[in-house]
Amino acid sequence: MENAIEIKNLVVAYGPKRALDGLSLSVEKGKIFGFLGPNGAGKSTAIKTLLGLVPFYSGDVRVHGLSPADPRARARIGFLPEEATYYRFLTPLETLKFYGEIFSIPKAELKTRIEKLLTLVGLFDVRNKPIRTFSKGMAQKLSLAQALVNDPQTLILDEPASGLDPLARADLRRILHDLRNQGKTIFFSSHELSEAELVCDSIAILEAGRLVLSGSLKEVLGDHRDKNLERFFIETVEAARK
């Protein structure tokens, strides 16, 4: 099976502090991969590196075989940030049109795709309302729609369930499973472990910039299948800190 993401011995330092310290992992194509870790573990730094937002690092990072600095790699990615306030003077329709134009998607194709996406995330009826009137949950739905506007091969989601109510979370899970069934790879960062347990095929646990363990949920839990992921996660992180 080919890998959508390959990271080998990645080191990212901010001054004397190493945010990532020799991180190596790979994500198989067509899987939902949970990237877990406590606050400050380095999850966001790893995601930013995958997105080409960190200009200086050592090690090797490949997204679909290309460096993240290469715009062709970024053209295959959709990114949903943990929190973003989109342009408040635009409507959802204009926002998606803007991001579509950044990808140079032809006009007619973009129009059809935007309508589908707005329907998918449940914002079609408010497509012409200014974003400044949106709740946090609605903004998060728009965020998901912008991440899908280029029909990406790989989705990178940073805390995607943040700000969503239980119904919207269930919708998100359904959308992620549908996307996985379409062959898309989903790289999912979270510290909400119940959410990760419900959607992920495989996981990696990060602590202090280092990979503690990774593998399929079955492999990782191994003999600990009687425990839920949250209990297992706490024990694993505490053991890594000792």
Next chain:
Amino acid sequence: MKPVWALSKLVIKEIFRKKDFYVALILIGVILFYAAQLQFYNVKNIVRYLMEIGLWLVFSFSVILTVTLAARQFPSEIQNRTAAVLLSKPIRRGRFVIGKFLGSFLAGASAFLIFYVLFLAVASAKGGGLASGTAVQTAYLFLLNLMVVAAMASGFSYYLTVSANVSVTLILYLLMGAYGQTLKGRAWAALYYCLPHFEFFDLRQRFIHEWGPISAGLVFFLTCYAAVYTAIFLLLGALKLQRHSL
């Protein structure tokens, strides 16, 4: 070039969807209307005073709108966390800098042209001698002036906060416009050659006193002069952004 144009359109939408432009337009309209009503006995060519006030208002508001718009582009992208979303898409950082600048310049230029048409309408209604050649040159050179000042604020926005950038850009703009020529031959001669001379683009006195247009050669030189400074400021911004970790 599609991503650059998409970014530019976004900035243009911003200026016309926020209230700053409309506040400036109403202020200019009210002041011009009031000034046009003034009558002083025995004062010849009173329309020149109206033109002086009108052009000053139009130029000042256009510069302020352009500088504030350009200065807040990158910092607000960082603050709202949309910079990471945008730059994770296939747009090169250099194109991001150009798109933000182009949008700020075109937005400022659109605002200026609207103000300028309003001014020309009021001045011509009061019998101002609006020599068309000089009127066009005045507008064209001011657009070059706006281009340089938009590039300056845009380039500085990758180094400075919004308030620091607006202050530094406006202070440099006012100082170079008013005292640029006095720097020559002094201890600050380096500044004379390094900073753009905004006063070169100011044809207001020619326009008001009907001295006629300047030569095409000089207009060409000033176009190149503005293009060089614009490129320098954008390069400074791009160099900083290339090294910026988001």
